[in-house]
Amino acid sequence: MGSEVEKKAVFDMEAAKVVVKELRESFAAGKTKSYEWRVSQLKAILKMMEENEPQIIAALREDLSKPELESSIYEIAMLKNTCKLALKEMKHWILPEKAKTSLTTFPSSAEIVSEPFGVVLVISAWNYPFLLSLDPVVGAIAAGNAIVLKPSEIAPASSSLLAKLVETYMDSSCIKVVEGGVTETSALLEQKWDKIFYTGNGRIARIVMAAAAKHLTPVVLELGGKSPVIVDSDINLQVATRRIIAGKWGCNNGQACISPDYVVTTKDYAPKLVDSFKRELERFYGKNPLESKDLSRIVNSNHFARLSKLLDEDKVSGKIVHGGERDKTNLKISPTILLDVPQDSLIMNEEIFGPLLPFILVDKVEDSFDVVNSTGTKPLAAYLFTNDKKLKEKFVATVSAGGLVVNDTTVHLAVHTLPFGGVGESGMGAYHGKFSFDAFSHKKAVLYRGFAADAFVRYPPYTNGKLRLLRALVNGGLLDIIRALFGWSKA
Known part of the structure; x- marks a missing residue:
């Protein structure tokens, strides 16, 4: 035990330098660039997930009390689909793209060649510790990079299992996992990387970006924000309510970057909508949701205290119309709805990242867009429920967010032909499907000319x-x- 602690303690700047040096040697040898190597590593991830599903589910249960269905579908199955897509399409992705030329360079031909950046760093988040760790790694492998993965220490069981599995199944000369917290992450960030991919919050993203700036390293930042749900009155109320619940509490009990953060609806329609939420929440999670096995727990005591502070603010505590129950010992908070919350409250001025759902009330639904845009930041996702064509068009035209969904929540995440990423404070860059390959590829311009038709001018x-x-x-x-x-x- 003592030797294990000692071993972990020695990952400092020098150890980080050694890791990067080893990976640079492997990359320089051309190992990661071969199509065969890329295929072998993607197949290794598939095999790793298939053979260790029970252990992965157990680790997620230990870290987050995550329900088996959420672990199996949202972490394991989605990741396997990512691998299968890359294996199917990678041969096409790596081919040079033909580009048009002009009279200026006639006669000539041109192409865009995708080449790997080199040695990349992937820093992951705790809320989906397997999906958010390995999904970008799939893109980095497909593009031909050598990789260091730094999983989140806030999900220790998942981090430990990830490190063991990656070392067992994958090529450790080209793909390494570094566990640890602030010290280890700081040591990694001091190194020169060819690209950094970070998933997490804006505060740490600023630290990552500042570290990257020292070496002019490009970054992808997958962050979050206050993702709004605008609800019109002429809808299928039950379906809309269920889809919002699935996106809010069915995604790690609100601990997801694209989770609905607040609802905007009219004063007239709010009572009906709240009643529908009460009915459906009881149907899904029972009369005592704190005992439900279908809800994840809050990840740790710090986040529990943060969420409690949001609920206990004087101007908010009287606004609870459903839920609000807490179990500090087991880190559980029941699905909570707050009606007519002031926009200057704490809960409306930071990303909630938990099972609390405030309602903002407006006179007419068109005013919802002003509410969303008045926050001054652009969310990772925004949702609208309506059958009104003009309202849909206005939503798309006026709301700036990483992604928009009409009449559902969170499902755009599963569409690999759509880029997934933020804008402004919700992030920069995008991934998923070919966008992951592109995120880890430099697009090299190549122009070919012969010696004929030399222009004297x-x-x-x-x-x-x-x-x-x-x-x-x-x-x-x-x-x-x-x-x-x-x-x-x-x-």
């Missing part, structure tokens, strides 16, 4: 005739070039 001595012809080549069409060759003016 490029070379001194410069004359007015050469100037006219070059202008025509750069700015004009074929007729302008003919005019220039014959010395004709446009007039």
Whole structure:
């Protein structure tokens, strides 16, 4: 036990340098660039997830009390689908893309070549510790990079299992896991990386970005924000309510970056909507949701205290119309609805990341867009429930967010043809499907020319005739070039 603690304690700046040096040597040897290596590592992830599903579910249960269905579907099955897609499409992704050329370089051909950045760092989050760790790793492998994965120490059972599985199943000369907390992460961030992919909160993202700036390292930041749900009145009330519940409490009990953060609806419609939530929540989680095995617990005592502070604020505590029960010992908070919450309250000024759902009331549904845009930040996701075509069009035109969903929540995450990422304070860059491959690939421009048709007009001595012809080549069409060759003016 003592030796294990000692072993973990020695991961400092020097140890981080050694890890990066080893990976750079493997990358320089061309090992990760081969198609065969990429396929072997993606198949290794698939095998790893298939053979260890019970252990993964157990680790998620230990860290988060995550229900088996959520673990099996949202972490394991989704990750396996990511691998299968990459295995199916990677041969096409790595092919150079043909690009058009112009008269300026005629005759010529051009292409865009995707090449790996090199040695990349993936820093993961605790709320979906397997999916959010390995999903970007799939993209990094498909693109041909060497990788360090730093899982979150806040989910220790998952982090430990990830480290063991990756070491067992994958090529440790090219893919390494570094466990630990602030000390280890700081040591890693001091190194020069070719790309950093971070999933987490805005506070740490600023630290990551500052560290990356020292080496001019590009970053992808997958953050969060206050994702709104706008609810119109002319909808299927039960279906809408269930879909919001599935996105809020059915996604790790609200501890998800795209979880609905607050609802905006009209004063007239709010009573019906709240009643529907009460009925459906009791149907899903029973009369005592604190005892439900279908709800994750709050990850740790710090987050429990943070959520309790949001609930206990004077201007908010009287707004609870459903739920609010807490079990500090077991870190459980029941699904909680708060009606007509002031916009200057604490709960409306930070990402909730938990099972609390405040309602903001407006006179007419069109005013909802002003509420969303008045926050001054752009959320990772925004949701609208309506059958009104004009309202849908206005939603798409006026609400800026990482992604929008009409008449559902969170499901855009599963559509691999859509980029998943934030904007502004909800992040930068995107991944999923080919977007993951692109996130870890440099798009190298390549132009091919022969030695024929060497244009004399490029070379001194410069004359007015050469100037006219070059202008025509750069700015004009074929007729302008003919005019220039014959010395004709446009007039």
